[in-house]
Amino acid sequence: MESESRLQIHAPERFKPWQGMLLTVLACVGTTLLATPLIGRLDLANIVMLFLLTVLLIAVKLGRAAAVLASVLSVLLFDVFFVPPRFSLAVENIQYLVTFAVMLATGLITGQLAAGLKRKAHEAELREQRTQALYESARHLAGALTLEQVTDIARQFIRRQFAADAALLLQDEYVHLQGTPDVPDFSVDALLARMASDSGEAVRRDEYSGDGHASLYLPLRASHRTRGVLAVAFADGSPELPAENLALLEALASLVAIALERLHYVDVAQNSQLKVVSERLRSSILSALSHDLRTPLTALVGLADSLFLVKPELPATALETAQSIHEQAARLASLVGNLLDMARLNAGEVTLRREWQPLEEVIGASIKLIESALVAHPVKVSLPPGLPLLEFDAVLLERVFCNLLENAAKYSPPNGGIDIVALDAGADVEVRVCDRGPGFPAADQAPLFDMFVRGDGTAGKPGTGLGLAICRAIVEAHGGTIAAGNRPDGGGYVSFTLPRGTPPVVEEERV
Amino acid sequence: MSTPKPRVLLIEDEKTIRRFVRVAVEEEGCAVVEAETLAGGLIEAGVQKPDLLILDLGLPDGNGIDLIRDLRGWSEVPILILSARAQENDKIDALDAGADDYLTKPFSVGELRARVRALLRRRLRSGEGVTPVVEFGNVTVDLSRRLVVRGGETVHLTPLEYRLLSTLLGHPGKVLTQRNLLREIWGPSYVESSHYLRVYVGHLRQKLEDDPTQPRHFLTETGVGYRFMP
Numbered sequence: 185m186e187s188e189s190r191l192q193i194h195a196p197e198r199f200k201p202w203q204g205m206l207l208t209v210l211a212c213v214g215t216t217l218l219a220t221p222l223i224g225r226l227d228l229a230n231i232v233m234l235f236l237l238t239v240l241l242i243a244v245k246l247g248r249a250a251a252v253l254a255s256v257l258s259v260l261l262f263d264v265f266f267v268p269p270r271f272s273l274a275v276e277n278i279q280y281l282v283t284f285a286v287m288l289a290t291g292l293i294t295g296q297l298a299a300g301l302k303r304k305a306h307e308a309e310l311r312e313q314r315t316q317a318l319y320e321s322a323r324h325l326a327g328a329l330t331l332e333q334v335t336d337i338a339r340q341f342i343r344r345q346f347a348a349d350a351a352l353l354l355q356d357e358y359v360h361l362q363g364t365p366d367v368p369d370f371s372v373d374a375l376l377a378r379m380a381s382d383s384g385e386a387v388r389r390d391e392y393s394g395d396g397h398a399s400l401y402l403p404l405r406a407s408h409r410t411r412g413v414l415a416v417a418f419a420d421g422s423p424e425l426p427a428e429n430l431a432l433l434e435a436l437a438s439l440v441a442i443a444l445e446r447l448h449y450v451d452v453a454q455n456s457q458l459k460v461v462s463e464r465l466r467s468s469i470l471s472a473l474s475h476d477l478r479t480p481l482t483a484l485v486g487l488a489d490s491l492f493l494v495k496p497e498l499p500a501t502a503l504e505t506a507q508s509i510h511e512q513a514a515r516l517a518s519l520v521g522n523l524l525d526m527a528r529l530n531a532g533e534v535t536l537r538r539e540w541q542p543l544e545e546v547i548g549a550s551i552k553l554i555e556s557a558l559v560a561h562p563v564k565v566s567l568p569p570g571l572p573l574l575e576f577d578a579v580l581l582e583r584v585f586c587n588l589l590e591n592a593a594k595y596s597p598p599n600g601g602i603d604i605v606a607l608d609a610g611a612d613v614e615v616r617v618c619d620r621g622p623g624f625p626a627a628d629q630a631p632l633f634d635m636f637v638r639g640d641g642t643a644g645k646p647g648t649g650l651g652l653a654i655c656r657a658i659v660e661a662h663g664g665t666i667a668a669g670n671r672p673d674g675g676g677y678v679s680f681t682l683p684r685g686t687p688p689v690v691e692e693e694r695v
Numbered sequence: 696m697s698t699p700k701p702r703v704l705l706i707e708d709e710k711t712i713r714r715f716v717r718v719a720v721e722e723e724g725c726a727v728v729e730a731e732t733l734a735g736g737l738i739e740a741g742v743q744k745p746d747l748l749i750l751d752l753g754l755p756d757g758n759g760i761d762l763i764r765d766l767r768g769w770s771e772v773p774i775l776i777l778s779a780r781a782q783e784n785d786k787i788d789a790l791d792a793g794a795d796d797y798l799t800k801p802f803s804v805g806e807l808r809a810r811v812r813a814l815l816r817r818r819l820r821s822g823e824g825v826t827p828v829v830e831f832g833n834v835t836v837d838l839s840r841r842l843v844v845r846g847g848e849t850v851h852l853t854p855l856e857y858r859l860l861s862t863l864l865g866h867p868g869k870v871l872t873q874r875n876l877l878r879e880i881w882g883p884s885y886v887e888s889s890h891y892l893r894v895y896v897g898h899l900r901q902k903l904e905d906d907p908t909q910p911r912h913f914l915t916e917t918g919v920g921y922r923f924m925p
Contacts, residue, residue: 475753478779479709482801486715489804493722510803517801537783537918540890542897544908549915565908573890579783579918690894693853 199246208242208250212257216265223266231266232287236294243295244302251295259288314345314432321436325443329450334443341436342416346429351398352440353377354412370396370417377401377413384410386434402433404441411444466531470524477520484513522650525583529657536580536661540573540687543615547604549578550585554593558602561593567606573687574613580658587651588617588678595621595676612664612681623676624668632668655680700726701815704745706736706762707777708754716749719804723811732756740766747814750794751777752785760785760792767793773814777802783918790872790919797870797919813868829864831912831925834903836864843903850902855880859895860903863913863923872920896921 199207215238219231235258243251263273267280275281321341328334335352342350349370373389380387380401387401398415405411414437488509491498498506528534544567551563585604592602600620607614624632633656652666659666659680666680703725707713717727728743730736733756740748748766752759763774776789776797786797795817796810827839833846838861843850852860858880863871877885877892885891896915900907914922 475779478800479712482779483709483711483715485801486712486719486804486807490715490718493718493804514801514803539893541893545893545897545915546917548907548909549917551909552914553917563909567908573894582917688888688890690891693855 201249204246204250205253208246208253209257211238211242212254212261215258216261220265228266228283232262232283235262235287236290239291240294240298243298247302248296248299251299252292255288255291255295258291259284262287311428317341317345318432318435318439322439325439328443328447331444331447334440334447338414338436338440342433345432346416346418348416348418350414350416352404352412352414353381354444355381355410370398372398372415373401377415380413381410386430400433402437404437404444406441406445408445411441411448414440470527470531474520474524477524478517481513481517481520485510485517488513519650522654525654526650526657529654529661534580534661536577538575538577538662540575541578543567543571543574543606543613543682546576546578546581547585550582550589553582554586554589557590557593560598561596561600561602563589563602563604565604568608571606571613572684573690574682575685575687576662576682577658580661584655584658584680585617587655591651591678592617592619592621595619597621600675609681612683614679614681616677616679618671618675618677620675623670623674633666652678700724701746701818702726702728702743703747703749703811704728704730704736704739704743705749706730706733706739706754706759707749707751708732709751712751712777715804716807719807720749720811723808723815725811725815733759733762737762737765740770740772745772746818747811748772748774749777749811750774751779752789753779760788763789763792763794773818775810775814786919787872787874790870791874795869817868829867829925831923832903832905834912836860838864845903852902853898856895856898856902859892860899863899863921867923867925870916870920870922874920876920892921 212235215234219226219234222231239251239254239258242254260273263275263280263284264271267283268276318341321337324337325334328337331352331354338352339350342348351370351372353372376387376389376398380403384403384405386403389397389399396417398417400416400418402414402416403410403412404414414433416433488506491506492503497503544565547565551558551565589602596602596619602620603616603618605616605618607616633652655678656666659682663683664681666678668676668678670676701724703720705713705716705720705727707716707729708731713729717729720727725747728739728745730739733754736748736750739745750759750762759776766772766774773796774789774794776786776794777800778786778789778797779800786799789797795814798806798810827837829836829838834850835844836842837844841857843852843857843860859876862876862879873889873892874886877889881888881891896913897907900910900913904910904912912924914924916922
């Protein structure tokens with residue numbers, strides 16, 4: 185029977201088989217010796233009872249095989265030593281044949297039953313012990329804080345319960361299976377592991393077993409996805425693995441999977457907390473910097489201005505100086521603004537406050553904002569009729585337009601007009617800010633948009649080479665592109681695109 | 696002049712900034728009271744009953760927005776915010792809490808004086824009651840007859856356009872946040888639908904501005920809201 189072999193594998197017997205047989209023989213002989221003086225005082229039927237008792241005890245103590253041997257032996261001994269004629273196998277009364285038959289049958293059946301009971305008890309004990317071990321493992325897994333601990337607990341369980349070794353193969357984000365750091369001293373078949381992981385079913389290859397190969401691959405299925413594979417290598421040959429033990433291993437695999445998933449989420453939570461903290465730190469540093477730099481600049485601008493209010497009025501040269509101080513401080517302030525903006529944008533993950541809005545509004549606001557720089561450069565805005573709403577962060581896009589308009593004004597001759605044009609470009613809307621200046625050099629213009637790069641022929645003009653870099657960062661954050669070019673009729677332009685997207689519907693008002 | 700000088704309360708922790716702001720505001724014919732902290736400012740506001748409050752948002756002893764909320768419980772004094780922060784949210788919160796206008800540091804004395812002038816003028820006018828006829832550019836709006844005339848011709852406005860126009864005209868010079876305007880005109884459920892507001896402001900500009908792309912009266916405060924300038 186199959187259950188027999190299961191017992192033999194994992195239930196260590198108290199006696200080796202030959203010891204059991206010897207004991208059986210001795211017990212039967214002992215019974216014979218004990219019963220011999222009783223001949224004449226006891227009925228033969230009661231002597232049969234003594235033999236049956238012996239068979240029963242042997243069955244309980246030594247198992248089924250011993251019980252069979254004891255039954256046969258008892259019948260023979262009873263026949264030879266008790267049934268007349270004694271010391272012979274021959275039988276006077278034919279009725280004793282019935283006695284023998286009943287005796288043999290009773291012995292075999294009770295032996296079988298007793299041995300079965302014992303085996304059941306043993307099995308129950310084994311099962312309980314394994315459940316206990318599984319429970320212990322579950323408890324430890326619930327407290328495991330590292331991958332190494334999880335691996336250790338799983339390996340220990342398998343080592344103790346199955347005399348086998350195991351390894352965890354984890355699935356990383358890119359669905360590669362990778363071994364945990366402590367390399368097991370058996371080899372693992374990546375293909376079988378992949379099969380188990382993909383199918384979500386256990387994969388067995390008993391023919392690999394025993395010679396240093398893992399033969400059983402259990403997927404580690406967690407609630408969201410398969411987190412890896414538990415590979416088991418049995419040390420001694422290929423044990424038959426009954427359904428019950430496979431179920432135990434599968435239970436372990438799912439415990440491990442849950443532990444791995446928990447570790448994963450602990451990791452995710454810690455990372456996101458770290459990110460929040462560093463984000464908060466960064467933004468508080470930036471806003472402290474912004475405050476600390478802007479406050480003295482505000483004082484500088486304001487104090488220079490207040491010299492104009494001095495009564496009696498200061499001499500013209502002093503007022504000119506005050507005006508210069510004001511202008512320089514304002515320039516410094518805009519440089520600080522650019523640097524802080526660039527720091528924010530460079531730090532990545534600028535949260536865009538994207539809203540659907542008409543382009544003309546942000547253009548108008550930008551022109552208004554830098555009015556004073558545009559006094560000598562009238563701006564003409566031409567947008568195609570029916571331009572849809574676009575989704576962008578108005579504050580950042582205002583920054584783009586201000587930078588581009590300031591640049592255009594800087595390089596345009598006095599009274600040179602500036603044109604802002606929007607064009608339909610398929611899935612995008614292209615916006616051009618065109619000037620009447622010398623235009624861009626014909627060579628590659630991409631470096632112009634790098635930080636601290638300034639074009640040729642800009643030596644005499646104030647600037648830091650940050651403006652266009654900020655524009656590029658903002659436009660790219662919106663999913664657009666930025667480029668520079670020259671107009672055929674003289675002058676240069678910077679163009680950028682914004683994706684059209686699907687604007688929301690503005691319900692018409694019922695009049 | 697027999698009218699008493701308007702009193703301006705200046706709450707700012709930086710001494711140098713207080714100095715030039717005081718000079719600039721005094722030049723507008725005002726008397727200036729200074730406070731360095733929010734706590735001090737709140738006491739002065741109660742004692743002095745100022746006609747204008749100039750408040751730095753970045754005070755070390757607390758959040759200026761709380762002071763605005765406190766103050767709005769019992770006073771209608773105009774509040775001008777000085778903000779060093781580039782972030783729009785602080786300004787919006789301050790304006791939503793009841794501030795009237797803001798200046799981002801650094802600002803010129805000219806800008807400061809213009810804002811102070813506008814806020815004090817509005818303070819005086821608010822005592823006179825609302826005038827039913829508002830004029831700006833070549834546009835005349837008669838609020839009592841719901842009549843809008845531009846260059847001698849009647850302009851047709853839809854009901855929502857008219858409501859937006861009258862709301863903006865009701866607060867000349869004041870920055871109205873998007874949130875406020877949306878709640879007032881479209882109702883609370885539209886507070887997040889800023890594109891409605893933008894489209895309708897666009898309509899007003901098309902109908903009432905000489906160059907809708909470079910408006911002179913219906914100004915955008917980018918990221919914050921709108922301001923009507925007569």
